[in-house]
Amino acid sequence: MAEERKSLIKKIGSTAAMNELMAEYFKELDQAANTHSAKVAWCTSVGPAELLRAFGFGVYFPENHGAMLGTSRLAPDLIPAANAVGYSPDICSYCTSDVGSYLQKNTPLTKAFGIKTVPRPDVLVYNTNQCRDVQDWFSFYQREFDVPLIGVETPRSVGEVKSEQVQDIVVQLKGLIPALEQVSSQKFDIDRLREVVASSYRCTLGWKKVLRAAENVPSPITFFDGTIHMGPAVVLRGDDRAIGYYETLHAELQQRIEQNNGAVDGEKLRFFWEGMPVWGKLRAHAELFAENRACVVASTYCNSWIFEPLAEPDPFLGMARAYTELFIVRSEAYKERYLEGMARDYRIDGFIYHDAKTCPNNSNNRYGLPGRLAQKLELPYVVFNGDLNDLRLYSEEQARTQFEALIEQVS
Numbered sequence: 001m002a003e004e005r006k007s008l009i010k011k012i013g014s015t016a017a018m019n020e021l022m023a024e025y026f027k028e029l030d031q032a033a034n035t036h037s038a039k040v041a042w043c044t045s046v047g048p049a050e051l052l053r054a055f056g057f058g059v060y061f062p063e064n065h066g067a068m069l070g071t072s073r074l075a076p077d078l079i080p081a082a083n084a085v086g087y088s089p090d091i092c093s094y095c096t097s098d099v100g101s102y103l104q105k106n107t108p109l110t111k112a113f114g115i116k117t118v119p120r121p122d123v124l125v126y127n128t129n130q131c132r133d134v135q136d137w138f139s140f141y142q143r144e145f146d147v148p149l150i151g152v153e154t155p156r157s158v159g160e161v162k163s164e165q166v167q168d169i170v171v172q173l174k175g176l177i178p179a180l181e182q183v184s185s186q187k188f189d190i191d192r193l194r195e196v197v198a199s200s201y202r203c204t205l206g207w208k209k210v211l212r213a214a215e216n217v218p219s220p221i222t223f224f225d226g227t228i229h230m231g232p233a234v235v236l237r238g239d240d241r242a243i244g245y246y247e248t249l250h251a252e253l254q255q256r257i258e259q260n261n262g263a264v265d266g267e268k269l270r271f272f273w274e275g276m277p278v279w280g281k282l283r284a285h286a287e288l289f290a291e292n293r294a295c296v297v298a299s300t301y302c303n304s305w306i307f308e309p310l311a312e313p314d315p316f317l318g319m320a321r322a323y324t325e326l327f328i329v330r331s332e333a334y335k336e337r338y339l340e341g342m343a344r345d346y347r348i349d350g351f352i353y354h355d356a357k358t359c360p361n362n363s364n365n366r367y368g369l370p371g372r373l374a375q376k377l378e379l380p381y382v383v384f385n386g387d388l389n390d391l392r393l394y395s396e397e398q399a400r401t402q403f404e405a406l407i408e409q410v411s
């Protein structure tokens with residue numbers, strides 16, 4: 001019998017605490033939906049979660065469920081069910097796998113936490129800052145559950161963020177209040193919102209410290225670790241438990257730094273990952289880079305849950321700025337400058353661009369950016385074709401060959 005190869009992925013000890021926290025979060029939501037102990041709001045990943053939490057909603061994020069459908073590799077089997085009811089194979093595969101999961105009554109929450117279904121929503125709240133797909137995705141559930149669908153429409157391809165743009169978002173955020181008061185049967189409380197936003201800001205600082213630990217050489221954490229450990233920053237921002245978790249994780253990374261114990265043994269190369277992860281291939285990708293003593297140290301994706309403008313004294317202004325100044329909302333010129341800064345801060349040797357077929361919004365290789373940046377920084381890059389969830393759009397062999405060619409180029 002062939003000897004099993006030893007994994008090169010170093011386990012992060014804090015993972016157990018994170019898993020417990022995530023289980024607690026999902027079980028609370030399940031209980032809220034089943035016992036009506038709290039109302040449930042569905043929110044897009046960079047939607048106004050703080051406002052919802054201030055109203056006491058249990059906040060559920062379908063994109064997080066989408067990522068679980070990807071990591072569990074259920075997505076490719078479920079997407080066709082959404083295609084069959086008219087949702088194109090070319091649109092967001094988080095959306096199609098999630099709709100497929102609903103239609104097929106098959107969720108990874110069952111295996112992970114013993115939960116039968118995703119929590120039934122009382123209200124659906126979106127922000128189109130990331131893409132239009134989220135609005136159409138939530139519209140599907142609006143028709144299914146017959147609950148209010150409300151949201152914020154944010155300008156896209158924003159260069160310099162202008163105060164009138166931010167003010168417009170402030171007005172839109174405040175405009176959500178009457179519907180939220182009605183669904184939650186609670187009066188809006190500005191002091192409670194201030195508390196939640198302050199908590200969310202502290203979570204941002206904790207998550208940022210974790211990601212910035214990767215500036216150290218060798219890095220104590222990889223991008224692949226980051227995609228897993230960002231869970232609390234996504235689903236529990238505004239809840240103090242997320243802050244506690246990032247303190248624990250950061251302490252562990254600090255210890256690794258003190259012991260010169262990199263996430264990749266013998267780290268020789270450092271890369272930046274631009275775009276979405278291929279959720280069903282996280283482990284394979286982590287192994288491949290580790291085998292080559294290469295560490296993928298940073299990404300725009302994991303950094304998307306750093307919301308520093310939440311420090312604003314006015315919580316509405318803070319939320320409006322945080323959710324409008326995001327990388328994904330910005331112009332090509334802004335993105336180029338941002339990546340240039342990241343290359344310098346993290347001392348990277350090259351860029352990996354994921355052209356995710358069903359997410360043009362997170363694929364920044366399509367308008368010449370990689371070439372322009374390579375010329376400016378004299379750093380090599382590779383663009384590989386794939387997808388966040390639909391593994392039928394990804395070729396393992398092709399990606400491996402491309403990654404290895406990049407590694408060889410800089411070795």
Ligand code: SF4
Nearest residue numbers: 092130131133359361
């Ligand atoms: S940004 Fe991309 S992955 Fe996220 S919801 Fe929109 S299309 Fe889907």
